[in-house]
Amino acid sequence: MNDSPLNRLQCDVAIVGGGPAGLAAAVTLKQQGIGTVIVFERESDAGGIPRHCGHPPFGLREFRTLLTGPQYAKRLVDAAMAANVDIRTSHTVAKMNPGAELLISAPKGLITVSADRVILATGVREQPRSARLVSGRRPLGILNTGALQSMIYLKGRTPFKRPVIVGSELVSFSALWTCCNAGIRPVAMIDDNPHVLARWPSRYFPALVGVPLHLQTKIVDIDGDRQVTGVTVQNASGHKENMSCDGVLFTGKFTPEASLARSGHLHMDTASGGPVIDQYGRCSDPVYFATGNVLRPVETAGWSWNEGRQCGQWVANDLGKSGQGSGDDILVTSEDPDIKYVMPQKITLADPFGGMANIQLRVTKRREGTLVVRAGDTVLFRQKLDAFPERRILVPLDKLQLTSDMAGAEINLAFEE
Amino acid sequence: MTSPTNIRLSADIFDVVVIGAGVVGCAIARRFTLEGARVAVIEKASDILDGASKANSAILHTGFDAPENSIELDCIRKGHAEYLDIYREMGLPLDRSGAYVVAWSDEECDRLDDILTQAHENGVTDARRIGAAELQRNEPQLSTQALAAVAVPGESLIDPWSAPYAYLGQALKNGAEIFLSAEITGGTFDSGIWQLETSRGGVSCRTVINCAGLYGDLVDERLIGRSKFTIKPRKGQFAVFDKAASELINAVILPVPTEITKGIVLCRTIFGNLLVGPTAEEQDSRAIAATDEETLQMLLGAAAEKIPALAQMPVTAIYAGLRPATEQKNYRIDVQNNQNLITVGGIRSTGLSAALGIARYVFSLYQQQGASHQEITDPDLPDMGMLADRCLRDWQQPDHGEIVCHCELVTKREIEKALNGPLAARSLAGLKRQTRVTMGRCQGFYCLARLSELTDGYFEQSLTVDPQS
DSSP states (O other): OTTOOOEEEEEEEEEEOOSHHHHHHHHHHHHTTOSOEEEEOSSSSSSOGGGGOOSSOBOHHHHSSOBOHHHHHHHHHHHHHHTTOEEETTOEEEEEETTTEEEEEETTEEEEEEEEEEEEOOOEEEOOHHHHTOOBOOOBOEEEHHHHHIIIIIHOOOSOSSEEEEOOSHHHHHHHHHHHHTTOOOSEEEESSSSOSSOGGGGGHHHHTTOOEEESEEEEEEEOSSBOOEEEEEETTOOEEEEEOSEEEEOOOEEEOOHHHHTTTSOBOTTTSSBOOOTTOBOSSTTEEEOGGGGSSOOOHHHHHHHHHHHHHHHHHHTTSTTOOOOOOEEEEOOOTTEEEEESSEEOOOSSOOSOSEEEEEESSOEEEEEEEEETTEEEEEEEEEEOTTSOEEEEGGGGOOOGGGTTOEEEEEEEO | OOOOTTOEEEEEEEEEEEEOOSHHHHHHHHHHHHTTOOEEEEOSSSSSSOSGGGSOOOEEOOOTTSOTTOHHHHHHHHHHHHHHHHHHHHTOOOBOOOEEEEEOSHHHHHHHHHHHHHHHHTTOTTOEEEEHHHHHHHOTTSOTTOOEEEEETTOEEOOTTHHHHHHHHHHHHTTOEEEOSOOEEEEEEETTEEEEEETTEEEEEEEEEEOOGGGHHHHHHHHHSOOSOOOOOEEEEEEEEOGGGGGGOSSEEEEOOOSSOOOOEEEEOTTSOEEEEOOOEEOSOSSOOOBOHHHHHHHHHHHHHHSGGGGGOOEEEEEEEEEOOOSSSSOEEEEETTTTEEEEEOOOSOHHHHHHHHHHHHHHHHHHTTOOOOOOSSOOOOOOOOOOTTSOOGGGSTTOOOEEETTTTEEHHHHHHHTSSTTOOOSHHHHHHHHOTTOSTTTTTTTHHHHHHHTTTTOSSOSSOOTTO
16 A cells, blocks of 8 residues: 555654553653653553552552552653653554664554664563463463453453462462452462462462462363363372363463564574673664563563663663674573573673673572582682572672673573582 | 244255355355355354364465375365465465475485375476475575475465455355354255254255265264264364564475375464474364373474474464364265265365365266356455465554554454454454464463453353353
8 A cells, every 4th residue: 555654753762662661761761861762552551561460569669659550550651751751552563673773553554763772671471371382172261360460450351250370470479369359269279389489478378368279280181162161280199180160370481572572683592581682781783772571581560660760871871872882792601401591691891881780590490509600710709599480589790800801701600519 | 042943044045055164165155156056154153164174284285295086186286276366366365385395214215206206197297306405405494304305386375264264255245145153953855955954943955065074974964864974083283383483494394294194294374473283183072172282292392303493482372173084085075866965074184275176076066966057257356354474464554443462463453344244253263263363472461351342242252251140
């Protein structure tokens, strides 16, 4: 169609994603005096995941007050509006090209955006049943927490009444809370790990609301023609049991929503699931930055907000420097199978040295030992740890004593006994 | 439920009733309508393509490996040719990917010449043998374990759902009728007229064409008390990789087939994914197509062996389909003399490729029974949406309303269109086939809530439950 209104838009910084990280980055950029900052949000409202997480605790770090997710999301949006951030909702970034150019589908037509810098803040989502390869049929009633919470808190709808909840991460207990609020009575909560993945107070919550918690237990079959009618679960000793239910809620096992980056030209890290970045959040194409949960699974909204704020500052500093490349000076790697990911994946040596304060990593399973960071044979850092999966582990970058003569080095993280 | 005994679905006496709206039934409805017959289609599900046709590998085959001198070969060749003739005007996609039958061992290499000879004998004259070097040049991501291949340039990728929707859609535009949620319960044939009974009421016609797929034998038994074959459902499981994986191959990667199955295929889909499958598992159920983790792990392992980069690719979707195999390998297309019944059975795995050809073949059988009609001269075309990744889609066009499903870029306008009209989606499964909504990597994480709102009142089984009930 020749009459398709192909608009062009120019801005200083284009931010993809209007959740906590993207909005925080936008506000910081405006505070630093950057002219045009546009946030492209594909949903009809900005605010990200907290929009549909209808209970506390949100906002302690950012607003020093206890808020529900929707209240928190509204505060973030209000702050961005007050800072003159241009928020375009229902704008889907369909493609990104080298040189900070985005193709956007808006309700009225396509738009091409040229920016000086692009920040990817596309967040994170849970892994659906399919990616977990869970056996059985495919009736209605199989959901993630994200879908459940947006149904309940945004639309006042209920997808099931007696689901089995799979998972024991923080989000799993958030899902349980949501069920309780909505009058849904979960049949059980199960996890194939030997311990609850979230921190300790959570583990007593199911008992408090009368929902049995089964650890070392997994779903081996889902039954139902139209709607789920039951599941078969199996415990560590191989014993199988049928549970009658009308839904299965798969919670957690987060993965960055990085498909835009993955189908574009940026280098990706299969371990984190996000783009490869340096400690400033700079991607392999130096006019692209990334921040928040797209970097790795998964942190709280508050943590992502803080990352976004910092990234906004780094991008503001970077503007006007004609997109100077990262030197890829130091590669941060790990071959330890118990280490799920390390992020950032590279460090740019610069003077003055700045950027993220820590290397972030996670483990795939519980691991007791000493985490050792080496550059060749030189030990840069060691710390005794009792590490649990899905929990934050930080290595302070300033403790590594990185110096400019280390350019070209590779630093490696591993557990030792 | 009211007894449908005295309810008539239509006062008309149709020339032909097609039982079953799978890809074969849809193609037959189109062919007979275009030839001038008055056609009704009866389908027991609320949406079409609900049986064997809902899950396949979405390849338009050339017939290079079909049994020599078989009806199947003839139907695939004619079906393939007709698709190439009509796809543009019907608004359907075609991706001329080509295929390689790849040999991974010396034994398989030894069989390539036979495969090539058969391809040539089957009329696929552009098939040729290529060596490892050419294969690597054209498919650089393929494992270096690949030794040689037969290249079949005519194998193509199509949309397995929009094609039959277009066939039936064209039939309906030109006078055919469809009765959904109507299961055949029986029928009598008397004085040249069939009185068919369905769960929704009766319908009369002169000729019945049984295209009931997985239920083909049961429908024959309900109509004439016997069936010449027994359906032996054969399950095929598939895994779909994330869209980024579709960059890894160009052509369809076929294995050297065995007696039982064409084997595990790796191919892009027209929607921009990459799929691996199917398995071939005999089972009793005609309705249940469950996936299992162990088999899917095996498929993923096999895929990564052939394309090592797939080991790093996330899985988007998993599914299983059932093929209506019988106790014999060949198609079971039969005319019941003196009863005006044509049974089109055992279309076990090449139905999508052969459907248009089968329709022509069945019409020729029907003509041999003495029927004649006045062909429609300037038939109306169906109004198809385009879902193929490399074509112009609705999200790229102005005023689409909103993008509802972000992973598959499905617009509100597309959803609203699919929820209305004679083939309106009445289930999420039907809406998925018509629009691809929720079929992407997030599987509804982002859009299910919005979708439950947009589909309110349209589905037989709603996406939400009444919390009070």
